[in-house]
Amino acid sequence: APALGEHGQAYLDAVKKEGWIITSTMLHFEHEDYTTLDTIKVTGGVAPDAQWPLILDHFTRAAKITSELNVKYLQMHVGFLNHHDAVYAKKFMARVRALADIAAANNIVLIMETGQESAEEMLQFIESLNHPGLALNIDPANLILYNTDEPVSAVKKIARYVRQVHAKDARRTTTPGTWGQEVPWGEGEVNTDAFLRALDEVGFCGVIAVEREAGIQRA
Numbered sequence: 001a002p003a004l005g006e007h008g009q010a011y012l013d014a015v016k017k018e019g020w021i022i023t024s025t026m027l028h029f030e031h032e033d034y035t036t037l038d039t040i041k042v043t044g045g046v047a048p049d050a051q052w053p054l055i056l057d058h059f060t061r062a063a064k065i066t067s068e069l070n071v072k073y074l075q076m077h078v079g080f081l082n083h084h085d086a087v088y089a090k091k092f093m094a095r096v097r098a099l100a101d102i103a104a105a106n107n108i109v110l111i112m113e114t115g116q117e118s119a120e121e122m123l124q125f126i127e128s129l130n131h132p133g134l135a136l137n138i139d140p141a142n143l144i145l146y147n148t149d150e151p152v153s154a155v156k157k158i159a160r161y162v163r164q165v166h167a168k169d170a171r172r173t174t175t176p177g178t179w180g181q182e183v184p185w186g187e188g189e190v191n192t193d194a195f196l197r198a199l200d201e202v203g204f205c206g207v208i209a210v211e212r213e214a215g216i217q218r219a
Contacts, residue, residue: 008065023207024073024111024137024164025066029055032077037146037177044116045079046095059099067106073163074103075111075137081121097129104133111135111163115142119154126161136161139211140190141168145180151190152198159202166211167192182214 015022031051033039042048046055059076066074078096082088096112103110110133114122126134136158140151155162169188173180186192199208212218 008068012069022069022071023209024075025062025069025071027059027062027074027076029058037179040116041080045077046092046099047079052095055095056098060102063102063106063108066108071108073109073111073135075113075164077113077116079116081117081125083121083124093125093129096125096134097131100129100131100133102133104131109133109135109163111137113137113139113142113166114154114158115139115146115148118149119143119157120149123158123161126158135163137164137166138162139166139168140192140195141166141170141182141188141211144170144172144189145182147172147176147180152194155195155198155204156202159204162204163206165199165204165206165208167208168211168213182212184212184215185210 014020029051031043031048031054032045033043046052048055059074062074078099079092081092096110100110112122112126112134114136117125122136126136138151138155138158140155143149143151143154167185168182169185169190169192170180170182171188182188
């Protein structure tokens with residue numbers, strides 16, 4: 001039976017009726033705790049050992065659904081990179097490679113969403129894996145929210161791996177170790193005009209997806 005199930009077919013019917021184009025699917029997990037930077041660091045993405053079998057199962061099913069939707073990309077936060085802990089780094093890389101293998105087997109690409117690390121760290125990671133089933137999404141606001149990098153310079157560093165962009169803006173925290181604040185596009189510290197120009201300069205021709213996760217008037 002199709003992995004989409006009954007509700008999935010209703011969704012596909014709506015897609016066809018409305019003439020929508022699905023550019024990517026996205027996956028997150030119930031065990032991920034975004035309460036603080038510290039909680040998401042240990043619960044985010046593929047990092048938790050206890051949840052790894054569940055993550056693998058969910059990703060396998062999500063990859064199948066994405067393929068059935070004829071969508072090329074499945075997107076997720078894979079978790080925090082840590083190049084300084086050799087044991088963790090080896091485990092983390094093996095798990096992301098396993099997900100990329102599943103993606104490739106389903107003729108899709110896993111897009112890792114950025115922000116929890118600097119562009120340099122992400123570049124080092126994706127080039128070390130060198131996997132055809134792996135690419136990047138860049139979310140400029142996440143770089144501000146996590147206080148890890150500057151969006152304009154970051155996109156220039158990782159441009160050749162970027163397949164999708166999130167239009168989202170934020171302001172940096174004034175209290176180290178805490179979240180920044182997400183704000184409407186153009187009202188934060190992304191420097192949105194310069195960021196869009198940078199995308200143009202690097203020849204980006206993929207999808208820019210509006211993402212708004214905070215505020216009482218998200219539209």
